[in-house]
Amino acid sequence: MKSDDFNLSYFLPYQLAILSSRISKLLSKVYGDRYGLSIPEWRVLVHVARREKMSVREIHKCVNFEKPTVSRAVSKLEDTGLVAKTASVQDQRLVEIELTEAGFDVLKGITREARSFEENILGGFSEVDRHQLYVLMERLHDELDKHPEAANRPPMDIEARDDLLG
């Protein structure tokens, strides 16, 4: 039995999944092989660096991973000494997570490589191309936002969004 009428090669969700997977796997060689970090750990590390102190919950809302995943990533990062956890004074339930000096150093190296990785991938892309790509992606997010069943989009830094679309 054979049906010619549907072709995954044209199907956006599939193409997006393949592309994303290829890029993620390649990138994970940078922070995985070279720094021993998993994807959640890398994302958490970057997000913690954006603020002075963050709770698990705050990170969870940003990195698009479930709370347990974030919790485990933070613990691992604590074990390896890249972040420090301290119970909040005002609210004993909260855990304040912040980058250690070692974490800062690792982050510095890793972001440099991440940047060069991205530059490598986007090598042949002009400024206009890049802008177009991001705008198209933004528009897809906007379409998704209209769907009540769609997962929430992790919040974008305001400066970034203004800069991108302004």
Next chain:
Amino acid sequence: MKSDDFNLSYFLPYQLAILSSRISKLLSKVYGDRYGLSIPEWRVLVHVARREKMSVREIHKCVNFEKPTVSRAVSKLEDTGLVAKTASVQDQRLVEIELTEAGFDVLKGITREARSFEENILGGFSEVDRHQLYVLMERLHDELDKHPEAANRPPMDIEARDDLLG
């Protein structure tokens, strides 16, 4: 400790991962909740439908999942009666997988919904927008192809590729 110099909101691999994840999750409500299929099962089903008969290996090369995952998906699909497995006569190692009539029916319904899903997401996109999006994604794939460490891109149907870029 705080560092402002790296922003995930701008980082292509991250943005791509989020976007892809949001779309995949939403789509999986269609074939998951409504048809009880997992992502690998859905992909296998579509790929099997493209040819008269396929082996696990052929599918594996196309769907961007590991062989065990494909094997399990095929077994599950066989259990639910959507595909039929028969040992090849010429080569006893190979398993020929083909769609059953029931599988064909399910596929028909599911592709209709997939199409409408895609149309929904791409609703506000003109033909030019869509073309641009796909061309940009193709170019990213091309950049990845240059990297020796990058995972192989699953082969695209030739007609599709010609049509897309010609």
Next chain:
DNA sequence: AATTTTTCGTTTCACAAGAAATGATATTGA
């Protein structure tokens, strides 16, 4: 022809991720 090597599909194993449950603390409301 016999043996080694390769290929194919499956199974086993280890691990990571998310759902649900848990324990601890805050907040709300009677």
Next chain:
DNA sequence: TCAATATCATTTCTTGTGAAACGAAAAATT
């Protein structure tokens, strides 16, 4: 003020994935 509810982080528990191992069959080599 005390009970009920909500919130936060963590810990099970279950499931699914991919690496490696496995058995069977074909191909290649001697």
